[in-house]
Amino acid sequence: MKKILIIEDDNSIHNVIEELLQTNNYSTYNAYSGTEALLLLEKEKYDLILLDLMLPGINGEEIIKKIKDIPIIVLSAKASINDKVNCLLSGANDYITKPFDGKELLARIEVQLRPKNRHSNLETLKYKDLELLNDNHTLLINNNKTNLTKTEYAILKHLLLNPSQVITKNKLLDLVSMDTEDCDENSLRVHISNIRKKIRDCTKKEYIESIWGIGFKMKE
Amino acid sequence: MKKILIIEDDNSIHNVIEELLQTNNYSTYNAYSGTEALLLLEKEKYDLILLDLMLPGINGEEIIKKIKDIPIIVLSAKASINDKVNCLLSGANDYITKPFDGKELLARIEVQLRPKNRHSNLETLKYKDLELLNDNHTLLINNNKTNLTKTEYAILKHLLLNPSQVITKNKLLDLVSMDTEDCDENSLRVHISNIRKKIRDCTKKEYIESIWGIGFKMKE
DNA sequence: AAAATTGTTAAGATTTTGTTAAGATTTACT
């Protein structure tokens, strides 16, 4: 559950935000002055800060300059372009003017909290119970980690890229031995056999089908 | 110089944006329809996309769903909360309603382009019992100080920045010898071995895993 | 049933990695 620090001195606005976030499954933490906020920030790590600008103690602009590693959304009645630009350039990640709509606030919070490198999602190949992780060359089978060798990984990747298509033996052979022209079909067979064994050990099912005389494909 | 793709069918707005960006030192690229945008996106990598929603060809909402690894700022005349929320939740990073102020647009562009992991100077990298101080040589292992050499520090830092990801041997080699092209893989192995030894002497545990044929990563 | 293809297994060959120590280079200090 993500932890959000609300820095806002107006009690009624504070309560509205707090309730909105809690009903949407965030943990909320409250600061009613700039100085109180800094104390809390020293003690604990938060995932996001919602920040009012006009605060007793230290004002919002000062807080923005001090905080460098937590995303900040400014929530302010100040609607002038200068205020916006100053805050954004000095480190805030977003700026919403009051009065604001709850749904928009929630959406903008999600933008800040979602993982920056959605690369990983893009580059994992999913197929039934299998998930091939690109960034560490492992295969998740029903969320159990299984290590693949480099060639096993290359073979399975090509099969999973087009699960409905037959991959010819020759194409797969190119993967197994990129440069060594002395590549046995036998060797490929062993690799396939090893992959099947690893998957079978976890799922008791067959995932790779062999097409007689042509090559291999994923089972439907 | 950062490359920004402007996707907008209205010629006059397009020109205004283009001039604004160019006078602020961005390279601009132009698409006047959704389909044209997708063609350009296939050919080249951009740092940011400015996106109108109502486009000939494919509309903006579809483009948002297709693009996963480039920040998108929506620029639209549609001011309804529903439009905003939909775009933000389906992948846009910001949403500005027309007419917009040039200075605000520039500020919001900077927000998207600035590096996400601004590890402030004071911050340390923590991972399990390890804490890498940012003084370029100190590693705390269970709060015991251990001295690292400059390259050991650089290697460990890169491993700790993305502890779940494999760092390739080549990437690490670049660190070991920034300018000397005569960098042996052997040398890297020795450095890794030395780091492991220092950690092992304190914790009796292994922290660095080697991925055969690829590189290294932190153990989970 | 014979021939061809595929599947499995285990033993060697090969490649990559880990460790150590000595020599070369850089850095720090007087």
Added chain:
DNA sequence: AGTAAATCTTAACAAAATCTTAACAATTTT
């Protein structure tokens, strides 16, 4: 500048992981 200490690279060898080969069993096609 000259010396000592720290660091880096190289080389040699040991250990581990992976790949290939080969033998044989199982399967499919003709």
